[in-house]
Amino acid sequence: MTIQYYTDSVRQNHADARADLEVLGAFETWIDGEWAPAANGETFETIDPVVQEPICSVPRCGAADVDRAVESAQSAFDATWGSLGAADRSRAILAWTETLREHIDELALVESLDGGKPLSHARAEIEFGIEFIEYYANVVRADEGITLPTSDDQHVYTRTEPYGVVGLIVPWNYAFIIAAWKLGPALAAGNAVVLKPAEQTPLSALYAAKLSKSIFPDGVVNVLTGYGEEAGAALSSHPTVGKLSFTGADTTGETIMETAASTVTPVTLELGGKSPYVVFPDVDIDETVRDVAHGIFYNAGQSCDACSRLLVHEDIAEEFLDALVDRAESLEVGDTLQEGTTLGPIISQAQFETVTGYLERGTDAGATLETGGVADESPVDDGWFVEPTVFTDATNDMQIAQEEIFGPVLTVITFSTYEEAVDLANDVPFGLAAGVATSDIDRAHRAAADIDAGSIWVNGSYATPRPGGPFGGFKRSGIGRELSKDALRHYTQEKTVYVSVDDPSR
Incomplete structure (x- = not known):
């Protein structure tokens, strides 16, 4: 079966792919x-x-x-x-x-x-x-x-x-x-x-x-x-x-x-989830940026364990955000059948409207849209495409920080102390997952114990469960593993x- 499509027309690519599926018979x-x-x-x-x-x-x-x-x-x-x-x-x-x-x-x-x-x-x-x-x-x-x-x-x-x-x-x-x-x-x-x-x-x-x-x-x-x-x-x-x-x-x-x-x-x-990724000041910024970007932008942010809240220490916030915005803007939004595409569309018009509604609420609440939003050049007219989006100047009581958006939207909040970071991490109704980045192993284990979530990824590989590792949530994130x-x-x-x-x- 053909598995890549390289015409200049996105619609033709997808028509050819749908024709290939016809050999599988009716569903x-x-x-x-x-x-x-x-x-x-x-x-x-x-x-x-x-x-x-x-x-x-x-x-x-x-x-x-x-x-x-x-x-x-x-x-x-x-x-x-x-x-x-x-x-x-x-x-x-x-x-x-x-x-x-x-x-x-x-x-x-x-x-x-x-x-x-x-x-x-x-x-x-x-x-x-x-x-x-x-x-x-x-x-x-x-x-x-x-x-x-x-x-x-x-x-x-x-x-x-x-x-x-x-x-x-x-x-x-x-x-x-x-x-x-x-x-x-x-x-x-x-x-x-x-x-x-x-x-x-x-x-x-x-x-x-x-x-x-x-x-x-x-x-x-x-x-x-x-x-x-x-x-x-x-x-x-x-x-x-x-x-x-x-x-x-x-x-x-x-x-x-x-x-x-x-x-x-x-x-x-x-x-659901509204998972935090807590970044302490002693990290490798480039490596952590890559992990955060994967954790929120993979699958166009449509993941229950997406790290949709970035809690970053104020001492490195500016440098970290510069690198993160660069990373977000380097991702390729486009035709899912073309090699090199990183993000596809939002699944449906209804979900697209949900995501774009949160973009409006974020700016209306006073957060700053650093990058992203509705794609200026989507692969097709009126496509359900949202660019990797980063909000800064946010507070944890904003809707974009409390509610599950299910789109490629990251809300950034800064902190100054360990205690503040943990309080912010836990101050949501959900507890599915969390990320922690630090070179201090004692702090890593302490944070993993103090954050209320069913899965904690420390120093990389965020949101990559493995066979044998129980997966499930605290609070409104569910029952059972x-x-x-x-x-x-x-x-x-x-x-x-x-x-x-x-x-x-x-």
């Missing part, structure tokens, strides 16, 4: 190992955000489709999947990852077009997601219960058992990666799944599900396309779903918690078995 919802239309026959278009043109139409699923998918998953669990041992499940999952790698070019192109990502970024994200699925296929083989020392006349041990059917709801910003983060442990633990991708970016999950055909029993993996208030709401309230896992906005997480409460369904929630071996526990129920043992001499 429908994936239920019981086959494509299926929505029960109501309705569809909606998924849009290429670079050129605002349709990629294809997919089913607009509702409650009837959720019922069918859950029934399919439950049947597959009861018939085969739920009774397989860990080794058999592991082998099947690893076979799936091999197939996914064989089709990585197609998956990357799907993810690039659907999510507005530079093609090289999309490919790296597909590879990254596959690594997490592999991780769970391997660690599940070492998963074990415990034996409890009690007395000579009783043997006590624990075992873990899958829920049966789990519902997975994932966002649009990292459609494949976050689906992989949930599919890996859910399947490895022995559950069948019903996955609802975001309506903006359903295609990579659908294609990955198609690639599982003949590897998993039909019904083990089901993917429903549709809107949150329709398919998502029906999935989160379904009485047969034994476990829910959601990644997305904190306000939506509240709704899912309320809905799940009616059926007493356990939930894992990975929600993903990415580590312990995530298997979120997809299983623990049972304690008490066996009475008679005296053999009787």
Whole structure:
């Protein structure tokens, strides 16, 4: 498959790419190992955000489709999947990852077009997601219960058992990666799944599900396309779903918690963030600038753990900001199918309007727009492109410092003391992630302990979680952890078995 497009016309590039996707066939919802239309026959278009043109139409699923998918998953669990041992499940999952790698070019192109990502970024994200699925296929083989020392006349041990059917709801910003983060442990633990991708970016999950055909029993993996208030709401309230896992906005997480409460369904929630990056005066400025720029501008800032607040010591603030602005202005906003593009568009017009609204509120509140804003020369007319944006002269009570923008917008605040830095870092409703830059190792460990966040990156590699490292948030950033071996526990129920043992001499 062609994976780069070099005509002078952005629209022609994307038309050629969409034509390449046609060889993959039509995308429908994936239920019981086959494509299926929505029960109501309705569809909606998924849009290429670079050129605002349709990629294809997919089913607009509702409650009837959720019922069918859950029934399919439950049947597959009861018939085969739920009774397989860990080794058999592991082998099947690893076979799936091999197939996914064989089709990585197609998956990357799907993810690039659907999510507005530079093609090289999309490919790296597909590879990254596959690594997490592999991780769970391997660690599940070492998963074990415990034996409890009690007395000579009783043997006590624990075992873990899958829920049966789990519902997975994932966002649009990292459609494949976050689906992989949930599919890996859910399947490895022995559950069948019903996955609802975001309506903006359903295609990579659908294609990955198609690639599982003949590897998993039909019904083990089901993917429903549709809107949150329709398919998502029906999935989160379904009485047969034994476990829910959601990644997305904190306000939506509240709704899912309320809905799940009616059926007493356990939930894992990975929600929003307003993550600080704290820069002390003893850093390598060039290295730290590169890390900060990656942390806020990658994926056009559409990351839940984006370091959208830079807290920089006043002694180096001027020098640091000069270097940061230079770095921001060197990034290439443009056609995601052209080599060298660093930032793609905002995912949709609605999100573009949200981001630009915050640009207005920032300046209205008195912050200084050092660089960025709406792109003066976007690749296409009226494109949803925002340049890497830096606000200075900000205070931590401004909306641009307190609320999640989900765009390439960095708010800079200075501090003078360690205590002030920590207070500023913690003075938001969220606690998903944080960065710390300092050459003082004692201060690094102290800051990592004092900042209220689920993940802390010290001196580089910001927002690069690794298999085995728990990921999740404090405060409004969520409940539970993903990415580590312990995530298997979120997809299983623990049972304690008490066996009475008679005296053999009787």
